[in-house]
Amino acid sequence: MSDALKISRRKLSDEVFDRLYAMLLNGDYAPGDHLPSERELMERFGVGRPAIREAMQSLERLGLVSIQHGQRPKVTMPTADGMLSQIELTAMHMLSNSPQSLEHLKEARAFFELGMVARAARTASEQDVVQLEELLERQRSELNRDIGAFIKADMSFHSAIAEITGNPIFIAISHAMLNWLANFHASVLHWKGSEHITLEEHARILDAIRQNDEAAAVREMRAHLDRARSLYQLS
Incomplete structure (x- = not known):
């Protein structure tokens, strides 16, 4: 099969990111809400801790969540400046x-x-x-x-x-x-x-x-x- 026709496998963290992002867009978690713990998300999505953490870091880089040591990630209020x-x-x-x-x-x-x-x-x-x-x-x-x-x-x-x-x-x-x-x-x-x-x-x-x-x-x-x-x- 030609390389151009092959479908590349996505990283698990990308799949986790997409699901979490969809949850934010759907309003499942509003600004100020805490997301589920790493363990809860691991069980919900059936993935390991590295995939959860990498997805969370991507959300943080986009300004969508804030991560404080020892606390569950918190959904932030989006702003035009942040965007x-x-x-x-x-x-x-x-x-x-x-x-x-x-x-x-x-x-x-x-x-x-x-x-x-x-x-x-x-x-x-x-x-x-x-x-x-x-x-x-x-x-x-x-x-x-x-x-x-x-x-x-x-x-x-x-x-x-x-x-x-x-x-x-x-x-x-x-x-x-x-x-x-x-x-x-x-x-x-x-x-x-x-x-x-x-x-x-x-x-x-x-x-x-x-x-x-x-x-x-x-x-x-x-x-x-x-x-x-x-x-x-x-x-």
Whole structure:
């Protein structure tokens, strides 16, 4: 028989993983519940301890359960942040080796940012505006002092706009993309001379949000992102 037609035998731990995963999807165990003990699962599935432990470790790596020594595994509450953290290493590897992927990420970030700033301009409260003002002042205070802190404050400003949307998936995606892009500031030279421009652009974005001017917020954010695209490069 041709090798292409042979059906490879799966590891027992893979079969155990599939069954446990199906139980979680079906709601047999809710977040906060403890799964059965190793011995119970061994008897239920008719497998040895190594298969159970390997399957549990796979579930833990995916953020689906937490394992504490001496306790039964506990089902965790899934979050968007947790979901995206699972792909971070793969994403960084892809971006580091593919200029095209980096360009795609910049485009995706712009798509999300424009949508989020539009919603922020429609829905921002006085408290939201005050927070953005404080973040802008924090960034301004780092001017000509600490470029790392300046960039961190820049990211915080954009993250705060995402948080105004109130959508945890938008927020998680925004955080992930900002963190991935932050790895491609090849040197402080990419920022040298543009700090004042960045602050001015942020001020204009903030002013549009303060005035609930959606069109202006989108226009100012688009101009800001178009200029900033050249700052992110493969190092």
